[in-house]
Every structure is written in structure tokens, then in C-alpha cells.
Amino acid sequence: MKGATAEKDASMQKQKEMIANHFSELARVKETRKKVVYTFVPGNLTELINHFGMLPVLPEINALQSGMRGKSAEYISIAEKAGHSEDVCTYVKADIGMLRAGNIGPTGEPLPKPDLLLLSYTGCFTFLKWFELLREEYDCPVVMLHVPYQGDGEITQEMREYVSNQIRDVVIPEFERVSGVRYDHDRMKEQLKLSVRAEDDLVWVLNSARARPSPIDAWFGGVYYIGPMFTSFRGTQDAVDYYTMLREEVQDRLDQKLGPVTPDGPMREEKYRLVIEGPPNWTSFREFWRMFADEGAVIVASSYTKVGGLYDRGFRHNPDDPLGTMADYCMGCYTNLNFPQRTALLEGYINDFSADGFLINSVKSCNSFSAGQLLILRELEKRTGRPGGFIESDLVDPRYFSAANIKNRLESYFQMIEARRKGATS
Amino acid sequence: MSTALAETSEKLLALSRRAESLYDDLDLRAVTEWKSRGKNRRAIGFLPIYVPREIIHAAGALPVGLMGGADRVEIVRGDSYFQSYICHLPRSVIELAVGGRMDACDGFLFPSICDVIRNLSGMFKMLLPGKYVHYVDLPQNFDTALGGRFYISELKLMARDIGNLTGVEVTDDRLRASLAAYNENRVALRRLLHARRDRPWEVPTLDYYLLLRAGYMLPVEEHTAMVNEYVELAAQAGRPRMDNIRVAVRGAFCEQPPLGLLRTLERAGCYVVDDDFVLGSRFIEQDLDVHGDPWDALAQGFMHHSLPAASKYDQRRTKHADFVKRVRDYRADGVIFMAPSFCDPALLEQPMLQKALEDADIPFTAFKYSEDTGQFQVIREQAGTFADALKLWGNA
Numbered sequence A: 001m002k003g004a005t006a007e008k009d010a011s012m013q014k015q016k017e018m019i020a021n022h023f024s025e026l027a028r029v030k031e032t033r034k035k036v037v038y039t040f041v042p043g044n045l046t047e048l049i050n051h052f053g054m055l056p057v058l059p060e061i062n063a064l065q066s067g068m069r070g071k072s073a074e075y076i077s078i079a080e081k082a083g084h085s086e087d088v089c090t091y092v093k094a095d096i097g098m099l100r101a102g103n104i105g106p107t108g109e110p111l112p113k114p115d116l117l118l119l120s121y122t123g124c125f126t127f128l129k130w131f132e133l134l135r136e137e138y139d140c141p142v143v144m145l146h147v148p149y150q151g152d153g154e155i156t157q158e159m160r161e162y163v164s165n166q167i168r169d170v171v172i173p174e175f176e177r178v179s180g181v182r183y184d185h186d187r188m189k190e191q192l193k194l195s196v197r198a199e200d201d202l203v204w205v206l207n208s209a210r211a212r213p214s215p216i217d218a219w220f221g222g223v224y225y226i227g228p229m230f231t232s233f234r235g236t237q238d239a240v241d242y243y244t245m246l247r248e249e250v251q252d253r254l255d256q257k258l259g260p261v262t263p264d265g266p267m268r269e270e271k272y273r274l275v276i277e278g279p280p281n282w283t284s285f286r287e288f289w290r291m292f293a294d295e296g297a298v299i300v301a302s303s304y305t306k307v308g309g310l311y312d313r314g315f316r317h318n319p320d321d322p323l324g325t326m327a328d329y330c331m332g333c334y335t336n337l338n339f340p341q342r343t344a345l346l347e348g349y350i351n352d353f354s355a356d357g358f359l360i361n362s363v364k365s366c367n368s369f370s371a372g373q374l375l376i377l378r379e380l381e382k383r384t385g386r387p388g389g390f391i392e393s394d395l396v397d398p399r400y401f402s403a404a405n406i407k408n409r410l411e412s413y414f415q416m417i418e419a420r421r422k423g424a425t426s
Numbered sequence B: 001m002s003t004a005l006a007e008t009s010e011k012l013l014a015l016s017r018r019a020e021s022l023y024d025d026l027d028l029r030a031v032t033e034w035k036s037r038g039k040n041r042r043a044i045g046f047l048p049i050y051v052p053r054e055i056i057h058a059a060g061a062l063p064v065g066l067m068g069g070a071d072r073v074e075i076v077r078g079d080s081y082f083q084s085y086i087c088h089l090p091r092s093v094i095e096l097a098v099g100g101r102m103d104a105c106d107g108f109l110f111p112s113i114c115d116v117i118r119n120l121s122g123m124f125k126m127l128l129p130g131k132y133v134h135y136v137d138l139p140q141n142f143d144t145a146l147g148g149r150f151y152i153s154e155l156k157l158m159a160r161d162i163g164n165l166t167g168v169e170v171t172d173d174r175l176r177a178s179l180a181a182y183n184e185n186r187v188a189l190r191r192l193l194h195a196r197r198d199r200p201w202e203v204p205t206l207d208y209y210l211l212l213r214a215g216y217m218l219p220v221e222e223h224t225a226m227v228n229e230y231v232e233l234a235a236q237a238g239r240p241r242m243d244n245i246r247v248a249v250r251g252a253f254c255e256q257p258p259l260g261l262l263r264t265l266e267r268a269g270c271y272v273v274d275d276d277f278v279l280g281s282r283f284i285e286q287d288l289d290v291h292g293d294p295w296d297a298l299a300q301g302f303m304h305h306s307l308p309a310a311s312k313y314d315q316r317r318t319k320h321a322d323f324v325k326r327v328r329d330y331r332a333d334g335v336i337f338m339a340p341s342f343c344d345p346a347l348l349e350q351p352m353l354q355k356a357l358e359d360a361d362i363p364f365t366a367f368k369y370s371e372d373t374g375q376f377q378v379i380r381e382q383a384g385t386f387a388d389a390l391k392l393w394g395n396a
């Protein structure tokens, strides 16, 4: 029987290698002449970019990595000195600051410039401004993929056609032109079959949190689990292998009735099961995680791990209809859902994962997530009768992470759950 | 003052008072009154910046622009829905909506301009379950066969939904008639804008602004008449010309500046000769074709003849050049960037526009406001210093 830590290391190790290879490929584009596409995470067209032998770069991932590496404060300050407002999304400023500071990636090497910016405009308006700003710095073409929002809570035939026609008539021709590679329908189908295999395993892993104790933390741990799927690897054998490995590891923890692995090793007693809405904070990620783990709080489901697709609610790429399925994928991401849908999804999680309550981590940067979240909070309390908590931080701006404040709020929140429990049993 | 002049001034004053009373009408009494004048009359509220009002008009409904509550609403409930780092407009909109002060509206349209308005559309769905609430996904792809086709499907969907509310089918002929009515309004507004551009002392900023806002409450035909009358009277009023500089304002397309701020700008020595206040009121710059397919005409109008805005993708990459050209065409001596606090679209757009001005050697200054800003001293000093500097060193 393998130990929990060793198991964690195996899939972690695999993911690390995948990322290292990707960055080393990026560092060698001058020799290999591979083309580089900058694009965004939600609704990304990773399979399509890979199809043309191009390499994706995701500026949000650069920004979050800058946050984790303690660089974002400096980058944000560079961007603000260059005239960017304090008020706007800090991902944009972290990226622009990083660019101004030499565009050094997480491996310490400069990132290559883009040959193309794919503005896949899913679930956030800031993306539009972000790439308008970036294209001022790079002399390269931009492709806009306008992805309609599920304003009325559905994907209509017109929306689907609009997106798939853009992919067919705008995105693919431009990819062909930039890469010099022709689109091959059959090869695309094979890629998508690999996507599906990995998607199945990711869903299995996410659903493992229904068990008591949950073998995973679906937010702090979840952000690692979604890494390959949401970034550059969906539709590759590497991603399939990673998720097979991860699934086996989680199965092993389930069998042993172990809780998730936290920054300080395996979690002891599972005291609180929570659903969380919103992205995490990256600048104090481990400290933040510890505030939960120390209290025996585990996140059993999160909306953030759905920004790159609602696989757990049934979506799978359909290899028989590559363009249609890409359109569905783009439109189905969490931030492209309307408020009633978001609320219903969270309500479903609270019930399905037997949560004791739910929390909102409201990040200053992100209007897409945050504007109006307090209504979701109220509505969920009303519908589920379970206590909701509210904390505020930011993604990558350390000025907006107040550890003492968050800790206080969490402590009161856990007390509230305890009080409810006592009330229920007395 | 001669009797004729006095009469003209009186009439102008009456017009601006009427416009101001509409601006102050946060309970939408004028809308309720309009509805009471006919059977089955419906009103459709819409948020900034742009929705195709022609569709609402063709369905026999009244389009009502909802621009927030400015400094005239005490926010009690609105703040409990939004964190401190969200702009102010959605707070006052929610305050008015949950307080029943938008009950005159039978439906609401939320154009796709930013994540705040987008999320607000879902909040309305949850908070006002009996009302028609629709998110208008304006295309960001400007190819007729792609964005155009999608947009026409959106237009037809809206026409069907609003037609269901009023019981009036939006036929091609009805829509053509509505395009014509709005074309007349566009002509009137162009006259007003050109009067501001050419003789800003004739049309004080406040009057101009209130006239734009009146168009968000009145039936279009009445508004057209009001604007035309104002422009004619203003040309005869003999208002004195001040030693002001000419400025263009950018950033104020959504959450609106309070009236006090507009007054302050003029008092600080600035004639606002170009601006993006109430931008949706004149978003489509040229008249739409009323002879061909009216759906096509509306779509073409948005895709190819609408004004630039931070919420619209600059596909042709002409943002910088267009802006500089516009500032020059309007003979502005400088630009004032005034954007609502926490407004991502405006504030992310600003550095790009500033760069364009720097490259073209056009001076600018920048500050932020909120619709409920109450203190203008700092702004007055900043705008005043800007005006003085331009008078001293610029070509003003």
C-alpha cells in the first residue's frame, strides 16, 4: 500500500514535468519555430491550438504564478506607475507589470512573444481590454472569438452557430495561416477523445469529495487538479496519464478513509464540509489554506474549479462534432452562467456534497465573479438553511489580503456552524 | 433685454425645467402617466449604454433609460448587495428596483457592456421574478455573416418578447417607421451636438445634458420636438461667450456624473464640446436606411456606424487615430478623462487613449467620480488649473 504523501508526489510530479516541458518548449521556439498563442483560461480552445502545433500561453496563469512567487506586488506597482488605475483587475496589472519587467516566466526564462492573441471572450469583459492593451505591446494579429453569455440561462441554436461559425470562419483560417498547418478533422476527433478520457477522470476525482471524510480538498487542492485540464494539456496523452494517476491516488485515499493532503500533511479530523464560491487568493495561498485545514475545514465543492468547464454537470467534448462541441464548451463555463444558474449550481453542490455551509471569497479584482455575490449568499441561506460566510481578498494584490481579518471571520463562521449543530441536537 | 430676447430666455428656461423635472423623476411618474393614456401600454427599462430602442418603439412600448439614481437616492438596501469595490450605479439601480420605484417598467434590457451590468441582469431575474428581463448580447464580431447574423437573431427575439407584452407584432413596416422616428431624433441630436461644438456658449453643459436625459424618458417624437425647439431658441438667445477652454470628456458613458459635477466643469472654465455622457442616446451616428430590410439596417448601424466605446471591441485597431481625429474635429484644446470609480471598462481604456493623446501632443487631465459625489472643490481646482494652463500655454 502506498502512503498518502508518496501518492501526492506521483501526480504532482507528473504535472510538474508537464509544466516544465511546456515552458522549455516555449523557451525553444526560436529554434523549433513553433508558434505561440496567448489566450485565456475560461472557454479556451486548447485542443485547437495544439492541433496546429502551436503553444498556448495563458496570461492569467502567469499572473497567478507571479502571485504565488511573491512577484505580483512589484508587477502591479509597475503597471500602476505606468498609469493603470488602482481600481481595476489585478490580473491585468500583474501581467502588464511582468511584461514591462522583461516577461520572465516561472522558470526564470523570458516568455516568447505571441504570434497570435486569441481573444476568446468568455465570461469576462476585462479580457477584451486586457488584449487590447497587450496588442499595443506586440505587433501580432488578434482573433476575437465572441462567446455569447447565457443571459437567459440557456445555449440557443443561434448562439451555438455563432460561436462554431466563428471558429470555422475566423479562428481556424487564422490558425492555419499563422502555423502553416492544415486543419484535419479526423485528427481533431482523436484529440477530443483524449479530452473525454481525462474529463471522465477529473469528474470522478471531484465527485470523490462526496465521501466522508472527503479524500480531496476541492478548492485548495482542486486548483492543482484542474491545472492540466484547464490549461495547455487537454486533449493530450499526458493529460490522460495525469488524471489516471490522480484517480488512482484518490481511490487509494478513499479506500483508506484518509482526508486531503494539506500544506502540513494529511488532514486529521474532518470537522466542517464547505462549498465555496469565488477564486482563491494566490499571494498567501498556503497561509490561507492553513486557516481552513487547522480548523478541520475541507472544501468539498467549489465554483472556481468550474471556470474551465462544468464537466461534473455532464459536459463532455463530443469528438463527433468538434466545432459544435467547442462552442458548447466555451459557452458552458461557470463565469458564463447567469446568476440564477450560478445560484442553482451552488445549491446543488451544498446538497449533493452534504456541506455544513458555504463561503464566498469575494475577490476585489473580479467583477465577473464578485458583482452581486451577496445576493447569491442570501439566496443560498434561504434555500438551504445552512449558514453562509463571506470573506474578502484579492487574487494577486497582497494589499487586499488581511490575514487577521479573514481568520477572525472564519473563526466566527465556524462558531456559527457549531452553534447551529448544537441547536439542532438540543 | 428686449422683449423678444426675454421671451426666448423664458422658453429656454421652461424647456430646461421640463428636462430637469424628467431627470428628477426617479419614480418614473411620467412613464406611468404615459402608460395611463392608452390600453395595453408597456414600458421597457434599459441600462447603459446602448440598446436598439427602435425595437421597443416598434412593439408599441416606451423605452425608458435607467441611468442610476445619481446623488438623489439614499442607498439603504443597494449596499447590501454590492461590495465596496463595485461601482455605484448598480447600487442605486437595485435600490430603486427593490424599493418599487421602477414598477412602471414591465421589462428590463441589460446590454452587454461589462460584468457588473451582466450580473445585474441575473439579479433582476431573481429579485423581480414577474418581470421580463433580457440580457442583450451585442456582437463583438463585426462581420455581417457572423456577428450580424447573430445580432439579427437577438433583435428578433427581443421584438417577439416585447411584442408579446404589448400584443403588437413588430412587422417590417412598423420597424421601418420606428427607424424613421429615431432617424429624426438623430438629426435633432446632431444639431444639438453641432451647436455645442460650434457655439458652446449657446448651450450650457447642464441644459445639454438634461436634454439628452429627457430622451430617456420621453416618447421619441416628443423628445425630437423638444431638442429642435431648444436648438432654435438657443441660437436666438444671445447668451454671452465666456473665456473658456474647449474640452472633450471621456469615460462617463455609463454611471453618470452628478449635475453638480457638470456645473463645476463649466464654472472652472471648461466648455465641454464633445463628451460621452448618455452615450446610448446617439450611439448610432448616421441615419438608418428605412427602405430596405429594417433588421439589417439596425444591425449594420450598430456594427459599422456606432460610436467607439470601451465596451466595444476595436476590431479595426483605429481606436487611437479615431480618438485623436475626433478631438481635433471638435477643436478641443484638451481632454478630461472622468470615469466612475471602479469602472473596469473606462479605466482600462484610459491608458490607451492617454497614450494616443500623448503621441499627438494633446493635453489631458484625469479624475474619478461616483454618481453620488457631493464635493466638487478638488475637481474644480483640478479642472480650473487645467483650463488656466491651457489658456496660458495652449492655443486656447
Ligand code: SF4
Binding pocket: A060, A089, A090, A091, A092, A123, A124, A125, A126, A127, A365, A366, A367, A368, A369, A395
Ligand atoms: S475580471 Fe476576473 S475573470 Fe476577468 S480577467 Fe480579472 S480575474 Fe479574470
Ligand code: SF4
Binding pocket: B087, B088, B089, B090, B113, B114, B115, B116, B117, B254, B255, B340, B342, B343, B344, B345, B346
Ligand atoms: S460604471 Fe462601469 S463597471 Fe459600473 S456598470 Fe457601468 S460600465 Fe460597468
